[in-house]
Amino acid sequence: MGDHHPCRNPWQTLGSNLPPKQPIEAWARAAGMDWQIRETPVRFLSEQAGALGAIQTFDEQKVLYRSDTQLPLSVVSARYQVVQPREVLEFYRDLVAVSGYELETAGVLKAGRRFWALARTGQETVLKGRDLVRGYLLLASSCDGSLATTATPTTVRVVCQNTLGIALNGATGAVKVPHSTRFDAQAVKQQLGVAVSQWDSFMYRMKTLAERKVKRHEAMNYFLKVLCHADGPGDGRMKLSNERALKKVQALYDGRGRGAEVGASQDTAWGLLCAITEFVDHERRARSPEYRLDSAWFGPGAQLKQRALDQALAMVA
Known part of the structure; x- marks a missing residue:
């Protein structure tokens, strides 16, 4: 373990x-x-000859704010649902x-x-x-x-x-x-x-990943493609942040990842995919755990996981 x-x-x-x-x-x-999201039209003060002028309304946009704290959330179009x-x-x-x-x-x-x-x-x-x-x-x-x-x-x-x-x-x-x-x-x-x-179709594909044994060079090529958009170790487009990520996912795949010792993931395409998902969800550098979760579900982290899935499925196509 x-x-x-x-x-x-x-x-x-x-x-x-x-x-x-x-x-x-x-x-x-x-x-x-x-709490509820409340809305109000955007209003502004117009200046007249150096003094404060009238309060004007900009009807094309509205301010959304929290009903409990009254704190502003955003300015959106008047058509925003x-x-x-x-x-x-x-x-x-x-x-x-x-x-x-x-x-x-x-x-x-x-x-x-x-x-x-x-x-x-x-x-x-x-x-x-x-x-x-x-x-x-x-x-x-x-x-x-x-x-x-x-x-x-x-x-x-x-x-x-x-x-x-x-x-x-x-x-x-x-x-x-x-x-x-x-x-x-x-x-x-x-x-x-x-x-x-x-669900059944998707999990059938995951089972084929768990059955697909992976050689050492295949694992390296997989991580390069997913993390660096590179096709091999000689590709010169790697950034320092990608190098750090590459070392991390390799370590997770090689046994440091949670569940890496489970038979389904040892030296398999499923193990490659799990190394990326664990990296994105738990290890990837982020300003805070909140930013990491937001990215993993809705942002660049989610896109990275989708690319990892596509590349893994390509190995069993």
Whole structure:
């Protein structure tokens, strides 16, 4: 067994565990989401001959602010369709009641500019007898225009709490609703039904990764392609930050990663993919754990994981 650190669960650290079978109000309180986004037109003071002039209104934009603290969140277009934090929790109400989902964690990022909830779908698969992977659904939204309301079918590898969005044939299973249109929860759930039903197909592909043995030079080429967009050790485009990342993922793959000793990941394409997802979720340099989680789910970290998945699947194509 490698000398790995005990793996932290980043979203439980940054969010709140939600007690099962509670009303939405209790969930909202527990998650710090029991406030509303309010809006007001943008107003400004015009100056007249060196003195303060009249208060003018700029109708094409509005200010969004928190109802509890009155703190400003963003300035957006007047056409911007707001999604409330409570709507993210409400989205899961019938999924929990009817479809057996279990809402586990929820929270806010960036002082309320983003909010999210994560629910277990009840789906799970074990790779090679020991490596347990569970199905989740991540729903998140923003109120600063930086993120469409996005529902993402996600896998969580239990041994290391790594997350990976479900994607087949290079296409993500995420459903996105831009803030230029109204968020229709039922329509999103209908679209998601297709994505969630892809679990078996996706996990079958993960099993093929766990069966695909990898030679030393293949592992190096894989990490170069994923991290550096390079095709071999002689490619001169590597930056210092990429070199650090390369050393880190190689160490995770070679036995220091949580679960690296599990048969499914030892010297396999699944192990290569898990080294990248653990690096992105737990090890990648970031200003704070909040920034790392935001990147891993919605930003450059999520894109890196998608590239890692594509490259791993190419090895078994």
